[in-house]
Amino acid sequence: MRPSRCAGPETTHTGGACATSPPHPPAARSAQEEADITAFRFTLGNEDWDNAVPRVVGVLAGAALVANHVSAGNVSPAQETSEAIGAVLAALCLAMPSVEKVVRDADPGRGRKELSQSIEGSAQIFKIADDGAVTDSLRTDLAWACFSLLKSTNACTAVVVRGDGSAAACRGAVGEEALGGLTQGSGDGEVLAAVGRAAAEVARGAARGGEAAYLPDRLAVGAAGGGKWALVPRGCNAVLVVPMGPQGWLVLLSEQERAFSTKERAWADAVARKLQAQL
Numbered sequence: 001m002r003p004s005r006c007a008g009p010e011t012t013h014t015g016g017a018c019a020t021s022p023p024h025p026p027a028a029r030s031a032q033e034e035a036d037i038t039a040f041r042f043t044l045g046n047e048d049w050d051n052a053v054p055r056v057v058g059v060l061a062g063a064a065l066v067a068n069h070v071s072a073g074n075v076s077p078a079q080e081t082s083e084a085i086g087a088v089l090a091a092l093c094l095a096m097p098s099v100e101k102v103v104r105d106a107d108p109g110r111g112r113k114e115l116s117q118s119i120e121g122s123a124q125i126f127k128i129a130d131d132g133a134v135t136d137s138l139r140t141d142l143a144w145a146c147f148s149l150l151k152s153t154n155a156c157t158a159v160v161v162r163g164d165g166s167a168a169a170c171r172g173a174v175g176e177e178a179l180g181g182l183t184q185g186s187g188d189g190e191v192l193a194a195v196g197r198a199a200a201e202v203a204r205g206a207a208r209g210g211e212a213a214y215l216p217d218r219l220a221v222g223a224a225g226g227g228k229w230a231l232v233p234r235g236c237n238a239v240l241v242v243p244m245g246p247q248g249w250l251v252l253l254s255e256q257e258r259a260f261s262t263k264e265r266a267w268a269d270a271v272a273r274k275l276q277a278q279l
Helices: 025-043 047-072 077-106 136-152 188-206 218-223 262-276
Strands: 011-014 017-020 122-128 157-162 167-175 212-215 238-243 248-254
Touching: 047 077, 122 136, 122 188, 136 157, 136 167, 136 262, 157 188, 167 188, 167 248, 188 238, 188 248, 212 262, 238 262, 248 262
Parallel strands: none
Antiparallel strands: 011 017, 017 212, 122 167, 157 167, 157 248, 212 238, 238 248
16 A cells, blocks of 8 residues: 655545645644744845844954954953854854754745746746725735745745635746736736636645645646646646635645645644635
8 A cells, every 4th residue: 555645643645635634733823923923024024134133243243352352452361261252152143044044944844945946837926916805904914925925935836716716816936827828017807817717726626625735746736637737837846725715725836845844734724714814
């Protein structure tokens, strides 16, 4: 009997797809905490500035150490010891952003690995619905959801599909076949309608029975009928679908196999519940 590819106790193997059961309370709390942190970063923070702060602190600390050493004249052994400790701390501040990036790349559950510069068979799209059903507050939440999922998980595409099959938001790599010649410069309504139809096809094909579905590799995607899904570019190798009740689905794609860890799937579930309450 062929072993299941599903990872973790929260998943079961059914027809090539990994059905994800609701996360245990600790996982749900962890996902919600990370969602709150990412919401803060989206509204107030900037990753480039976040990385620059420790480096600036390290440079200033190093400059202060040099200035203090030059102005001191005769340097005592105690001062030499304190300066050595200060130099080590300044070096740690300078190196910390690079160390954090290496750790994130090594563990997908701690954030996104390096995104491929181009994904075969795809076009980059970023659209948010601007119709009477979408308030300004909801638009902000949709923008945050797409940003947070692409920034802090291994998703290269995030699509929020409403129950009627139209897309409320889309960001990332979309299969060229789904667009039918449309581009980022085309009208929002046309692009979101085309993406919504293609994403709804993926959701209905993968998440049968109304449960979340995780297709961790190209073999699982093909077994679920992914060869006919126009939304999924040739360069994508994993699919995650999270139902939002009658309000629709959250569809995530990744160019990496086994891209979504248990922690990331719990986070996607938390984001989907947040959007479900507003759609």
